[in-house]
Every structure is written in C-alpha cells, then in structure tokens.
Amino acid sequence: METQLRDGRTAVAAGRAPVVLLSGVASDSHTWNLVYLQLLIEELGYDVVNLGPCVPDEVLVEACRVQDPAMVVISSVNGHGYQDGLRVVGKLRACERLVATPVVIGGKLGVSGEQSARNVERLVAAGFDAVFDDGGNGIAGFRDFVASVRAARRPMVENVETPA
C-alpha cells in the first residue's frame, strides 16, 4: 500500500520502510536479544537501526535525533533494565522530536523474575508507551503493539497523499 504513493515526500513513499531504532542499555553487554529483535522487526516491515549492546544514554538520544525513527525499541536482559529504562526514557522524552514517538522496553527487566504491576506503571509513567516483560506475553504483545503502530501510521500517510 505504501509503495503505491506517487510522490517522494516520505521515506515510505520513496520505497523505503520506516525506521525502527533498536538498542540495548548502557550496563548490558548482551547481544542475541538484539539480533533476534532486529530480524523480527524487519519481518514486520521496518528497516532497523540496531545500536547494539552497552549503549550510553547520550549515544541513544543522539541516534534518535539523527534517525527520527518511527519507533524506539529498548531491550535489556541483565536485570538492570528497570533502573536503566526509567533513567533513559526521561532523556528521550526531553527531546522535542521524540515527544510523541512510540518508545517501548522489554526483556528481563529485573533480577528476580517478572516486574510488579507497580514497576510497569512507573515505567509507563516515566514515558514508555508499552512494557514487555519476559515473564508475561512478551513477544506476542510486542507484535500486537507494532501492528497497532502501523495501523496508526496509515491514515497519516494517506493524508500526505490526498491533497496532491
């Protein structure tokens, strides 16, 4: 549907998929979670910019500024994702460009299993649009979320096209 657009005003219309920015957090050196998510997100129709493991907060924020992604996905499995997530999402939301960008976090976010409802609420209150804890319906929930983001994007894309 996107590729049928006539002009080149958007990345979508130019034949390129929208970009999802994928990242680990500063204290986490795990890689395979990020490799898996890249493949999954690509299969859902996006280009992925994967920053890899051990990404300092400033590097993540700067990459988001440059890429202007359709969505930001943060993954952490070393048990510090809750603290690291609370810290970094504030810095992302402080950027004018990222105020409304969907930003999600998932993985093994604590050292002792599933996050409490209260911690999830705190992450959402801090600025995440969704939290996908490994103990819950992680990947299925993430797929549903991505689908909802795509659905939300379509009318915007069509609005670009209509006046032309």
Add this chain to the structure above:
Amino acid sequence: MNAGPPDDARTGPRREAWPDARAHQVAVARPVDFGEFVRGAGSLVVQPRMGFGSPELMRAGLAATMRANATTVGTITLDSYTRVGDLDAVDAALAEGIDLNGYPIVTHDPAVTRRMLAGIQSDGFPVQVRHGSAVPRDIFAALLRLRVNATEGGPVSYCLPYGRTPLADSVRNWAECCARFAELREHGVEPHLETFGGCMMGQLCPPSELVAISVLEALFFCRYGLRSISVSYAQQTNAEQDKEAVLALRRLCAELLPVENWHVVVYAYMGVYPATGEGAYRLLGQAAELAVSAGARRLIVKTVAESRRIPTIAENVAALEYAGVVADATAHGGGADPAVDSQTYREASALVHAVLNLAPDIGPALLRAFERGYLDIPYCLHPDNAGRTRSYIDDQGRLRWADPGALPLGHLVERGRPHRVTSSGLLSDLSYVRRLYDSERGHPRRIAPVPTVPDSLEG
C-alpha cells in the same frame, strides 16, 4: 620503565603506573610456566571458570579446585566492574558489602591477594586470571605486581562482542599490555597468554572463523614478545566439525607460530545450555571427548547450573571430576593426523593468510581486515564489525555460512541459494544444542555416571 604513555581517556581509567617488575623480585617466588605445566601434565588439564569478590571465598574455590580428583589448574575470574574499568563501583561495592561477580584483583591490596594465593598457587597448581577487558591496563599492572603469570584475552575477542570500545583502541591497549607482560621474562618468570578468539559470540560463529581469529591473536601475542601461548576453541554444534576445527587450529599453529610452547584449550559449549542435569553432563562429556580425541591439552568446563545462575564451588568440582573421568576413558588423539585438508582448515587458512597479507604488521592487518570485511563476525553488532555475514545450522547440525559477506572465501563457500535467516530460525538455532542434549538423541553413550543432581536444579 615506570612511565607509561600519556594519559588517554580511551585507554580507560589509570589508577597507577606500570610497576617495576624488579620491586618484588626477592619477596615473590617464581611461578611455574602455565604452558609448560599443561603440556607436561600427561592427561587432560581441566579448569573451571570461577571468581568471587571475597578473598576467603576465592581461596576456598581455588583450594577446592586444587583438591578435585582430576588434573586441574586454578582460575581467578575478575568481576565485571573491574572488567570495564569502573573501579569506583568496585570500591562502593566493597565498602557496602555488596557481592561482586568476580575477584577485584586491581582493587584488593596486593598483600591481600598474596595471602589469598599463599600455599595454593604452586609448581603443581598454576593459576590463570580471566577477565574480558578491552582496556586491561590496570589488570595487567596488577598481574605484574603480583607475578601472576597466566591470563587470557586478545585485541579482537575481548573487544568486539562486549561493547563499543573502538577496535583500534583495543589493539593499541593489548599491544602495550602484551609487551609489558612479556617483560616478566627479564625477571625469570615466563608469562603465558591464551587467546579468547576461538569463543567469539559464544555460539553460531562458523568454526573456520573462530580458528582463524584464535591463530591471528596468537600471532599478535608472539609479535609483542610472548613465547608461552594457548589457543582457544569453543565447542559448537557438531562433534565432527568441532574435531576438524581443533585439528585445523593445531595445524595452523604448527605452520605459523614462531614458538614451540603452545597448546589448544577447548571450552565446553558457551551458548544456551541444556536445562537438565543429564543434558548438561552429556554436553560436557562430549567436550572432554573432543579435547582428548583432537589433541587439545586443556578444557574449560561448564556446570549443570549454567542455564540458571553462577555455579557453586561444589558444582564446579563435580564438573571438573566428571570431565576428568570422561577424558581418561577417551582414546588420545595426540597422534591424529591434522594434515587433512578439511573444509574448516581450508576456510580458516584462507582467512588467516588473507588477513596477514593486508599489512606487514599484525595489528594494522587486523584493523584493515575488519574494515574490509575480511573478518566479519556473524550477528556481532559492534560498530567496527561489518555485519554482513550470517550463519545457520544445517540439517547435519553443522554451522555454515548463510551469507559469507566479504570474507575472502571465494570458491570455498558455495554461493548457490542463499539461506535466509528468520527470527524464528535464529531462535531455533540458538537453542539447537539445548534441545539436542535435553532430548534422548543427544549423545546417548554415557562414559561416566552422571553426578547426582539435586531436584531443585532440574528444569
């Protein structure tokens, strides 16, 4: 020799100058050469991965390793704060009594570490320090001060998989540290260094590239003055292919290393580990068989607890003793002919020679190799890795190239139909070994009785 190069943020924190190796010459005994010990041991040397923050616990772990009913060497694994150079975090953890995940050798007073090792480290029980740092200057300075003469790592293998330190910085840091470490020889102590290059990413890197990087890192160590070397290879997904790899590694070392004193160390599988005790021990037994039958001299073991948490001292001892029993029951492959042109040897040899031809010096050659994609680790996300290669497990369980990217493998790798890697395919490959060994199919022949596993550890 006390003055290091000027301070540079990229070389990591700088707590102290390089020690004068003469300072403790009288006070400290000369430790045995780790390489000579392993080569002369007569049976497979087995070694744990073990590190504790407290000197008392570290000493207890080393003592238990020493007493285990197997031919063992000791391990001091450092904590992850020391690994990344965050020494303030070590201070804070020690001050607040928070458990560290390894021994902070830079932070503990040298006298504390000497007491910890007294009566443990000996000619009959050498000790190796394991860390994982791309900025290892403080660690090497501590080793020199303590005359601890065996460690491991490498400019590529301790950099690319674990973070964002630029490869050029890691190469420079490792060159400096190797040269300093080699100076121990001026004081009658033979330093030993092991490559970690045979373990890249833990799983899913085709064996030929693991072999190539291990050989190249060994050449790097030799270039900077080391003469006692070991080369690592981590067990992968197929026993036959693993044996090809160890034989290829031995052959390339014999052809290329300018030193005689080298041996191969096999690592028990480093990827997603079987969840059952039975499966974990079968996989460990397979690693011991691989080591002995292919002519390796040392094995780094894994335990039944790996899939869940950091293992206890007792679990490590059980793994060491089990591996020792399997090794003793396996026909020795020291005389096996490594001069067979296996696919793994051909690929590894092509990679090594292509890299060596990129520059007269090994350090710049490694950097150019990654720039051009002559070395390219599948799925590694480091900014200095080209990231064009992909791998998969074929229906025989062999690791193969799904896409060789720009690797100089030309006619050696079939370009027929590219194998598309999907997210579900990757997940399946990542857990291939766990599935195989947790099921009945995984190596049903049992050489030694599997140690009793408490119910609480099962699935």
